[in-house]
Amino acid sequence: MRYLRLGGMELRRYRRGQLGRAALVAIILLPLLYGTVYLIAFWDPYKNLTDVPAAIVNQDVPVKSNGQRIAIGQSLTDGLVSSGSLEWSVVDAETARAGLDLGEYFFIVEIPPGTSSSVKSLGTDSPTPALLKITTNDANSYLTSLIAQNLSSGIQSSMNQSIVQSFVDTSLRGIQKIRKSLGKAADGSAQLTAGTAKANSGSTQLASGAGQVAAGNQELASVADQARGYAQDAVSVSDRVVRRLERRVHRHPKDLFAALLLDGARQAHSVIVDVANQVDSAVGKIDELSTGSAELASGAAQLSTGMSQLLQGSQQLTTGLQNGTQQIPDWSAAQTRDIANHVSFPVVVQSRQINDAGTYGAGFAPYFMGMSLWVALMIVFMLLQPIPTRVLLAPNIGSLGVTTIAMIPVVTLTLAQVAILLLVIHFGLGISPAAFGFVALFAFLVLVAVTYAALIQLINATLGTAGRLVALVVLMLQLCSSGGTYPVEMSPEFFKTISPYLPMTYAISGLRHILAGGARSVIWGDVAVLAGMAAAAIALTTAFVATHRRLTLAQMKPEISL
Amino acid sequence: MEGLAVSADSAQLATRQGPVFGPLSFSVPEGGVAALAGSAGSGKTSAGLALCGRMKFTHGTIHVGDSQLPGAARKVRRQSAVTLGSDLTPLQGTLRIADEVNRAFWLAGRNHRGTNDQVLAAAGLSGRADQRVRTLTAFELQQLTIALAFVPLVGLVFIDDLGSGVPVAEHGPLWALLARQSQLTGATAVAATLEAAPAADAGATVVVLEDANMTSAVTS
Numbered sequence: 132m133r134y135l136r137l138g139g140m141e142l143r144r145y146r147r148g149q150l151g152r153a154a155l156v157a158i159i160l161l162p163l164l165y166g167t168v169y170l171i172a173f174w175d176p177y178k179n180l181t182d183v184p185a186a187i188v189n190q191d192v193p194v195k196s197n198g199q200r201i202a203i204g205q206s207l208t209d210g211l212v213s214s215g216s217l218e219w220s221v222v223d224a225e226t227a228r229a230g231l232d233l234g235e236y237f238f239i240v241e242i243p244p245g246t247s248s249s250v251k252s253l254g255t256d257s258p259t260p261a262l263l264k265i266t267t268n269d270a271n272s273y274l275t276s277l278i279a280q281n282l283s284s285g286i287q288s289s290m291n292q293s294i295v296q297s298f299v300d301t302s303l304r305g306i307q308k309i310r311k312s313l314g315k316a317a318d319g320s321a322q323l324t325a326g327t328a329k330a331n332s333g334s335t336q337l338a339s340g341a342g343q344v345a346a347g348n349q350e351l352a353s354v355a356d357q358a359r360g361y362a363q364d365a366v367s368v369s370d371r372v373v374r375r376l377e378r379r380v381h382r383h384p385k386d387l388f389a390a391l392l393l394d395g396a397r398q399a400h401s402v403i404v405d406v407a408n409q410v411d412s413a414v415g416k417i418d419e420l421s422t423g424s425a426e427l428a429s430g431a432a433q434l435s436t437g438m439s440q441l442l443q444g445s446q447q448l449t450t451g452l453q454n455g456t457q458q459i460p461d462w463s464a465a466q467t468r469d470i471a472n473h474v475s476f477p478v479v480v481q482s483r484q485i486n487d488a489g490t491y492g493a494g495f496a497p498y499f500m501g502m503s504l505w506v507a508l509m510i511v512f513m514l515l516q517p518i519p520t521r522v523l524l525a526p527n528i529g530s531l532g533v534t535t536i537a538m539i540p541v542v543t544l545t546l547a548q549v550a551i552l553l554l555v556i557h558f559g560l561g562i563s564p565a566a567f568g569f570v571a572l573f574a575f576l577v578l579v580a581v582t583y584a585a586l587i588q589l590i591n592a593t594l595g596t597a598g599r600l601v602a603l604v605v606l607m608l609q610l611c612s613s614g615g616t617y618p619v620e621m622s623p624e625f626f627k628t629i630s631p632y633l634p635m636t637y638a639i640s641g642l643r644h645i646l647a648g649g650a651r652s653v654i655w656g657d658v659a660v661l662a663g664m665a666a667a668a669i670a671l672t673t674a675f676v677a678t679h680r681r682l683t684l685a686q687m688k689p690e691i692s693l
Numbered sequence: 694m695e696g697l698a699v700s701a702d703s704a705q706l707a708t709r710q711g712p713v714f715g716p717l718s719f720s721v722p723e724g725g726v727a728a729l730a731g732s733a734g735s736g737k738t739s740a741g742l743a744l745c746g747r748m749k750f751t752h753g754t755i756h757v758g759d760s761q762l763p764g765a766a767r768k769v770r771r772q773s774a775v776t777l778g779s780d781l782t783p784l785q786g787t788l789r790i791a792d793e794v795n796r797a798f799w800l801a802g803r804n805h806r807g808t809n810d811q812v813l814a815a816a817g818l819s820g821r822a823d824q825r826v827r828t829l830t831a832f833e834l835q836q837l838t839i840a841l842a843f844v845p846l847v848g849l850v851f852i853d854d855l856g857s858g859v860p861v862a863e864h865g866p867l868w869a870l871l872a873r874q875s876q877l878t879g880a881t882a883v884a885a886t887l888e889a890a891p892a893a894d895a896g897a898t899v900v901v902l903e904d905a906n907m908t909s910a911v912t913s
Contacts (some may be wrong), residue, residue: 321770
């Protein structure tokens with residue numbers, strides 16, 4: 132088609148002559164230069180973090196606690212140095228400050244003197260926090276200050292974790308000891324209860340036995356009382372008999388029988404009195420015995436009551452101790468360590484990356500590709516005319532034809548640019564479109580380039596020389612609003628507002644999804660927007676061409692000197 | 694192809710800094726040849742473009758065929774072709790002559806199998822199709838330029854800077870070539886030139902443009 136040929140002729144001026152060829156090669160390689168050099172430099176900047184110098188100043192004074200030596204400063208210093216996360220130097224305060232000023236150190240970590248004692252104070256009534264100081268110098272590099280902030284929160288959380296962990300571990304062990312002691316107390320109390328039970332049953336038996344004895348003695352006493360009564364009766368009877376007999380004898384001195392009886396009665400009486408006395412004393416003793424055994428019985432009863440109360444109480448104590456012991460969980464040393472670990476670090480964030488981009492460089496590849504294509508096309512339009520004058524003035528070419536012819540050399544260059552960019556990015560940097568394949572990536576990049584070209588063509592055609600500046604301004608706006616680095620939601624309102632109207636936003640979104648394997652619908656959405664923008668730009672350029680198929684005085688050169 | 698008659702009636706392009714050209718009043722019959730003669734900065738290129746509807750002008754009117762400028766610029770554009778000088782749309786020295794001939798045909802939207810030779814013959818450059826444009830002398834370049842100017846089949850042709858780089862003594866053949874092509878194609882030919890005399894000698898209508906706003910039409 133003649134348009135292709137006419138378009139192609141615009142490029143042919145570069146095929147001859149060294150300068151021309153060099154210019155052509157430079158244009159084709161331009162996005163490559165920008166894109167891949169940038170990517171190589173920033174592929175994995177965190178890898179070289181180990182070369183960033185930083186200083187540690189350890190002023191901590193170790194303390195003793197419960198016979199253990201606490202030296203937090205030393206352990207932190209050792210930990211940081213051995214981690215090799217940065218190029219650490221352990222120096223004194225003046226050296227560190229001086230180094231920070233001069234940029235020898237990018238930041239300083241200071242461990243003040245009271246750190247260990249603060250940690251020691253944790254278990255007491257007046258705990259104090261341990262203060263670490265991290266000093267940065269933005270004059271050195273703002274980004275390393277950001278790294279330092281990250282580091283500081285990392286140190287803080289890891290130190291907090293280890294302190295809490297050891298504290299909880301110690302506390303749990305203490306509780307385990309209490310549990311053991313409690314257990315022993317429960318055992319002892321159980322034994323006491325058992326013994327008390329025996330004593331209790333013994334005392335009950337004693338009480339009942341003593342009761343029986345007392346009852347028996349009481350019967351005995353009452354019988355003895357009766358006996359005494361009888362004995363006294365017998366005494367008084369015998370006494371009466373004797374006195375009767377004495378009267379008889381007195382009255383009848385010749386009554387031998389009576390005298391014999393009296394003699395006998397007097398002997399009997401003395402015997403009876405003896406017996407009565409013996410009975411009396413026996414009864415007295417029996418009475419004592421009875422009283423004594425009654426007291427014994429009541430005492431034994433009291434003892435028995437007391438014993439059963441004691442038993443109850445002992446049982447309650449035992450039960451209580453055993454319950455108490457059971458409520459304290461039984462943990463082994465390994466378990467207490469484990470629990471302490473979890474308590475000190477209760478929230479673990481599991482971060483999962485869907486569509487993992489890989490390294491920092493791979494994640495930024497869409498941004499760099501999107502950006503470098505715009506730059507490349509800006510420069511293409513500095514070398515090629517947005518609307519070639521001869522074509523513009525030709526009588527038999529429609530305005531759309533003019534626009535198209537102008538785009539043909541641009542698109543041709545673009546195809547070459549994109550192809551080379553892809554080759555180097557894939558073989559040189561190992562970036563690969565996860566799920567959609569190279570054809571899709573190539574096609575998308577070409578669409579992006581065509582959209583950019585259409586827009587830059589429009590800008591340059593309508594604004595002339597000023598258009599180059601405007602294209603640069605648009606580049607800068609897109610750098611901030613396309614979401615290539617931080618999500619655009621984090622940017623100021625202005626950039627959030629303009630973001631949907633700029634092509635790079637969609638270019639980067641589409642590239643991201645194609646490279647990391649995202650949602651098809653998003654990619655098609657981006658394709659649609661880009662194609663729409665390209666179509667709109669071409670339409671506007673064509674409309675402009677249609678109304679400007681002539682020259683202006685400004686385009687005439689020294690022909691007109693006014 | 695029918696040539697278009699051109700007549701200007703006090704046509705002028707005036708700016709705040711002063712007039713670029715005009716007021717011009719002249720007429721060229723259909724199929725005729727005219728010269729816009731003047732020194733550098735006299736506005737002759739602008740005037741030529743204005744005749745072809747490709748430059749706005751501020752005063753007066755220009756009639757091209759049955760269209761009147763400035764109104765019918767679009768129609769006039771389709772009926773005319775312009776060939777600008779080497780400072781605006783030069784032929785590419787690195788291309789072959791045949792390439793530039795092809796380009797002229799493509800721009801004109803014409804099929805041209807086998808007609809390349811005719812064009813080259815008309816330009817006196819037969820057999821040199823494969824040579825680079827830069828191998829042409831200034832005179833040969835002018836010949837080629839004139840020949841290519843008539844490739845678009847239109848009623849009015851404007852050529853800027855006729856005789857550029859060629860000593861005035863050799864302008865005659867160029868005007869002759871111009872007249873021949875005009876006759877062959879039927880198109881009205883207007884050429885801007887630094888030298889009025891050779892044009893007059895060739896029988897062209899000469900419009901002299903002067904640098905400081907005064908013009909006079911000389912016909913012979």
